[in-house]
Every structure is written in C-alpha cells, then in structure tokens.
Amino acid sequence: MLAFTRLFMLCLLAAAPYAAVASPVAKSYHESRRSIPAGWTPVRRAEADIVLPLRIGLVQSNLHNIEAYLLDVSHPDSPNYGNHWNAAQVADTFRPSNETVDVVRSWLVADGGIDFQRISLSGNGGWLQVDMTVDEVERLLGTEYYVYENLDSGAEHIACKGGYELPGHVSKHVDFITPTLHFDVSLKSRRSSKARRRASMASSSFSPKVGNPFKDIQSGVSNCSEQLTLDCLRALYDFNYNPVATDRNTVGVVEYDPDHYVATDMDLFFSTYSKSQVGQRPKLVAVDGGVLVDYGDILESNLDTQCMMGLLGPKQEVQLYQVGDGVEFKDLSFNNFLDAIDGSYCTFEGGDDPSFDAIFPDPAPGGYKSKDCGTAKPAYVISTSYGYDEAQLTPAYVQRQCTEYAKLGLMGTTILYSSGDSGVAGNGDACLDPDGTVDYNGVIFNPTFPAGCPYITSVGGTQVDPGASVTDPESAWMVLDVFYSSGGFSNVFAIPDYQKSTVQGYLKNYPPPYSTDICNFTASRAYPDLSANANNYSIGYNGELAPVSGTSAAAPTVGAILTSINDARLAIGKGPIGFINPAIYSPFFRDAFNDITKGSNPGCGTDGFNAVPGWDPVTGLGTPNFKKLLAKWLVLP
Known part of the structure; x- marks a missing residue:
C-alpha cells in the first residue's frame, strides 16, 4: 500500500x-x-x-496573542511571571x-x-x-x-x-x-565525531563515527580539551548542586527508535565518572510502543542519557521518552512525541499526519497496535538532540509545530533543542539555491528546525581550546574544519519581541557581510539562544570510553543545569522556570553567562558568523554560569 x-x-x-x-x-x-x-x-x-x-x-483561536500570553508568564518583569496555565486553559483558549x-x-x-x-x-x-x-x-x-x-x-x-x-x-x-506538499524526511541527530562526514546529493544523511577510544583515561580537569568529563563541565559552568526536591522535579530526554542506549556502556561511564550511579537507568516512558531494541544506532542515546544522568547525579530521576515501536521508525517525527505529551495536539482522534509522521496503530507485523495521545506527562525540562533543515518542511507545518512548543511553555515546560553541527549550512552541509532547492554547492544559508522556532531554547556548541584550562575562556565549537556550531536566522519565523533589542544591537555593532539574499537577518528569529561545551565528551561506547562531539552534548548539559535550578525553586515553594528565553534575554540576566568571543561557524562557501562580545549567531548569549543563574531565578516569583 x-x-x-x-x-x-x-x-x-x-x-x-x-x-x-x-x-x-x-x-x-x-x-x-x-x-x-x-x-x-x-x-x-x-x-x-x-x-x-x-x-x-x-x-x-487567539494564536495572534500566543506570544503575548507566553511573555506574560515568562518575562521577569511581568506581574504574572511563573503563573503557568493548565492543559484545560490552553485547550479552551486556542x-x-x-x-x-x-x-x-x-x-x-x-x-x-x-x-x-x-x-x-x-x-x-x-x-x-x-x-x-x-x-x-x-x-x-x-x-x-x-x-x-x-x-x-x-x-x-x-x-x-x-x-x-x-x-x-x-x-x-x-x-x-x-496529504499535499510534504515529503517524509528522517530526523537527524546532532552528534558528530572526529571523522569527516560524507554527504551525497540524494540525501542529507551522513555516517558520523566516534573518535578513537581513549588509551589513558582521566577523571579530573587536567585535559578537558581532549577528554571532556563531568568534572570539566562542573568546573566550566560553576555547577555543583545537591538536589533536595527530586520527588517534585522532572526532566527528560527524547530518543527515536531504533536509537537506543546500552546498559553496559552506561555502567562503564558511571564506574569511571560517577561510581554511585552504577546500575542506575533512566525511567523508560514508552511513546507509541517505544522500546529499547537490540539494533540501530547507540551513539546518540548513549551520549544524551550519560550526560544528563551523570551531571544530575543519583538522586534525580531522568525520564527517557523512547518514541517508536522498533518497527515503524523510518517516519518518526517530533509530532509523534508531541501527541503523547499533549493530547490536544493529536490530529484526529489520536491519529496523526499521514503525509509526514509515523502512523499508529502500526499495521506491520509486530507493530504497536495502539496510538499514544496525551498518555505521557511532559517533564519540566525536555532535551532533544535531533533536528531537520527548515527548508525540508513547509512554513505551515513548522509554524503549527512551533505553536505547540509555545503551549508547552505556557504550561511551564522548558524545551531545549540542539542547534546543529553544520555552521550556517543544514544537515550534511547542505545549502540552498535561490529557488529554495537544497544544493550542496549552494550559497544561501540553510537554517535548522526546531532551532529556529522562537518558542524553544536553541543550544549551540563551544569548546576548550587545545592546551587551555577550564579557567580559560572557551571558543565556538569546531572539529577538523568540518563541524561547527549551527546558528543564524530563520527563513520562516519573525524575530520575537524578547530578542529584538539584543539582536538589533548585534546587527548594528557587527553587521554581517552578506546580502539579505544570502541570509535573512533583517527581521528574523535568530539562534542559538545559549551554548555549552560540545567537544570530545568522554562517554561509554561499544565497551570503551571514547570522544564524541556535537551540540547533542550541549543540549542535555544545559538541561541538567536548568533542572537543578528548578529543584532549588521547587524546594522553596516556587514553580518551574518554564520558557526561559524572555528571562535570559532580559537585562536582569545579562551577566549570568560566560561570553564567547572566539571562533565562527562557516558554511555555504562563506566564513559564516563570528563569535563576538554579547549575543552572536554562533554561541548565542554564551555558556551558563550556574551560580549566577540560580541566584537570579531564586529571586523571581
């Protein structure tokens, strides 16, 4: 059929x-x-x-007001800051x-x-x-x-x-x-390696390879440019916290079958970097028959779960939203996941969009014979390290999905997406021709999605420079002149109010040397919003410890930090921080980030953008300083 x-x-x-x-x-x-x-x-x-x-x-109804609604509960100057909506209020309003x-x-x-x-x-x-x-x-x-x-x-x-x-x-x-205009396209994870990618004209897919296993294992901060450990990340971002409200706090990472983690690799990682967590596993939240299969890619899920769980420690449970039944996985999409955490998003009586998303019940032998619609509760922080090129999807499709992220923000959920690993290009270094055609020899910048949605928090990548210490300033992430922190300007979404002043300041002080035919920067949503280290993360992989690089590591790192801030707020009777962008772009938070001023993100035959003082479309506002962020969010209602 x-x-x-x-x-x-x-x-x-x-x-x-x-x-x-x-x-x-x-x-x-x-x-x-x-x-x-x-x-x-x-x-x-x-x-x-x-x-x-x-x-x-x-x-x-009322979609024209959704940004105003979101600012009302998310901007630190609002008298309604933190007064998040319930699901019924969201459904009735829209x-x-x-x-x-x-x-x-x-x-x-x-x-x-x-x-x-x-x-x-x-x-x-x-x-x-x-x-x-x-x-x-x-x-x-x-x-x-x-x-x-x-x-x-x-x-x-x-x-x-x-x-x-x-x-x-x-x-x-x-x-x-x-079904009208849309093709099915595979989700691309945002993790890379110390090997050059292969791209073909027929597909934007690539075959990343993890770096060579470490011969000498370190567990401290003596060589963080080569072996990024939990200790390195804690030192870089002043992140030391003992959770006290774990019974009320929630955090999750999202994976799509057949990607899966390997328990023995997880224990290898824990035995080296967090011995008290040996044997600990994420809580499986199955979406549409989600199951840990014994085939498929293990790198992405290994990276996400080890990073998030290791940074949070043994007390905080991490939920693993595993999407797909291991049978119908070729068309799995973010919509399949969103259906499960918000029943109002399901397209038709628990169904889905047959022209793009995987369809459940799955008629294939062994397939999941039901459909999850509103069956899973959204965590307070959700980290995802997959993404599309914006050009792969129609504006109407991405706008509708982006609106759903706004609704989750209204309900108090922080949505994090890694920005991508191809600089100003798209997956597989694909760029665009003037007519919008994907072309690996194109010159028009190719933004990513959902990184360019104004209602999620987009996370770029940084690195410790070779030979530098954790007390030295980081640079924008790059590997072998192949991988770069993705960033730029959306071709679909207008610049949100919370970002206007910051981005306009950037454009005034550091005007891009490109025409608007190459990069749509005049009035567009800019990304990433912030960043974290994405280079040579030491993880358990295939029975050994090996380096993995990519903004896939940056997103769960930021997720762990924000989850700890939620813990501290919940402990004193306050609510979760929810959609963080209006807060972090406000003057009140201006000094809470480590500014990144070195590096760039080339692509599409250009040098891309440079990291500069203040916000930039390479590393965003910079990397988080946990203690400063914590102090500011504890002051807010």
Missing part, C-alpha cells in the same frame, strides 16, 4: 477542473513550493480512485471557533460535493477529516497528484505537484491540508 507523505512544486493548473466546481469564488495558492526535495522524482500520475485521508488543520468549523465544513459540502456525514471533527476541534479519492481532491484543491519515488530506498509516496488552492473565505480558516 502506498504511504502518503508531503510534497510540492509549482502547480500546473488547468481551467477544466473548475468546470465541475459549483462555487465561482476566486481561488489562490494556500501553500506552494518550487522544487522537489533531493532524492525524490515523479514516476507517474496518481490513480484517480486512490483514497486519500484528507485532513484539514483548522486555524486556532480551540478553533465554531465559525471556522462551519465555514470549512460547508466548503467541503458545497464545492467538494461531500456528504455531511463523511466529515469528522477531531476531539479537540482542531482538525476536519474526510476520506476522498484523488479525483475528488484534485478538483477541490485545483491541483494534480503524482506518485514520487525515493531514489535511495525505492519508497513511493503520493503528493501534490507544486501547490494547492483554496477560496479566500476558506483560506483564512485553514492552517494547512494533508
């Missing part, structure tokens, strides 16, 4: 399809894209009688209006000839679903559907050729429709 995933290109529209449309109302493109993602090619027109599970994401539901449903009946009884509304009121044939959808949306084939895997997907149209009175009530 064909899977349905996303796609685009300019639609070739003919007048004929409109002859059967009852409404004479003018239509225009609701979404369109101009090129096919690398690795895909059209092979034939989709058969007219194939049934598509058409799903229409309805515009939610539920699509009755007018929106009525307009879109009436359009399906009048223009699509769809019987009213065929149309279903999701439990949270956010989606309309109706099964329609390709022929029906093409006439309704003024487009053509093709079967596209992946040149590497041979997989086939149905998608719209170029774009789709909606009447003006309907368009303003619709976020986006699937």
